[in-house]
Amino acid sequence: MSEFKSIVPVLEIEFLSLWVMKVTRCFSLITVLFIASSVFAWGKTGHRVVGYVAQQHLTKKASKQIDKILTSYSLEMSGNYLDFIRADTNYRFMNSWHYVSIPDGKRYEDITPNSRGDVIAKIEELILELKTKDFKIVKDEEFALMALVHLVGDLHQPLHVGLAEDRGGNSIKVQWFGKETNLHHVWDSEIIDDQQLSYTEFGNHINRGIDKSLVKVWQSTSVRDWAHESQDLRGACYDFGKFTNLRYRYTFRHLKTVETRLEQAGVRLAGLLNDIYG
């Protein structure tokens, strides 16, 4: 009896430590998934805003053709596809497509591009394949179109043209209203989600009264110009100094940049699609 009594606490302790291990593992997995998810892109709303704005600037002819090609998603929703497929290890080779690392003081032409591909190279290749209908880097036109919608969005997020040493801000730990996160995720999602708007509301807000001559100016620039704009904007993302709990003041300083970049991405995506299908 006394032996049994002494075993019980041991069993309890073992059970407890097993439970703690399981919970720890579970949290580790969540952390890994969270970090992985923050590496890739504007959040879901951001990509939908880009597609929604693009839809407003398409020619009728282009819009009709795109509708026929996109069988599973609307243009607005198609931008999320490249994030959804991350769950499939067969698509892991595309991970480097979402960003490009360019050091300060250099331009894309000065660096040795990532041999696995980067966001600039893949956008340029997708445009070519959509024009020639010769699909090599992805399996078909629908996939190429959905990838293009996603990557044009990504390229306009300043930290997707980031510094390799901090993985585009993913290694910069900050808080968002006290919640642990990282700088990249703040730019992908937090500032946008904080507005509490649907993607259509957000899209209508930023696209309201857009000047046609500005649309032309934005559309006349190249994919590499868009990347270098992001590169030039990224420095300001780090302007919080020691105050790493980012809150209202940070949003106030940067919301306009987020809005402009989403609008530019949508307008330019439409320019590309009108050129291909218009």
Ligand SMILES: [Zn+2]
């Ligand atoms: Zn992405």
